Amino acid sequence: MPPEYEVWHETAVAVINMWLSSGKTLQLVTVRSKPFLERLEARGLPNTAKTRRRYVELLTSRAGDAA
Numbered sequence: 001m002p003p004e005y006e007v008w009h010e011t012a013v014a015v016i017n018m019w020l021s022s023g024k025t026l027q028l029v030t031v032r033s034k035p036f037l038e039r040l041e042a043r044g045l046p047n048t049a050k051t052r053r054r055y056v057e058l059l060t061s062r063a064g065d066a067a
Contacts, residue, residue: 029056 019026036055037047045051 027060029059031056031059 016026031052036052039045039055040047040051
């Protein structure tokens, strides 16, 4: 595993624990690379933090609609 992933994972776990210990709730969302990248390509969008955030928002709103 590349060291960058380990650093990212340690940081993510720390943030998750901080949020949970403060009483906040989290929703973990799985982003599958292929559908995400296909969506970007179809819309001519760059792969940025903003487009990733919007994609996650879309996924979570669809999950809420299914409930």
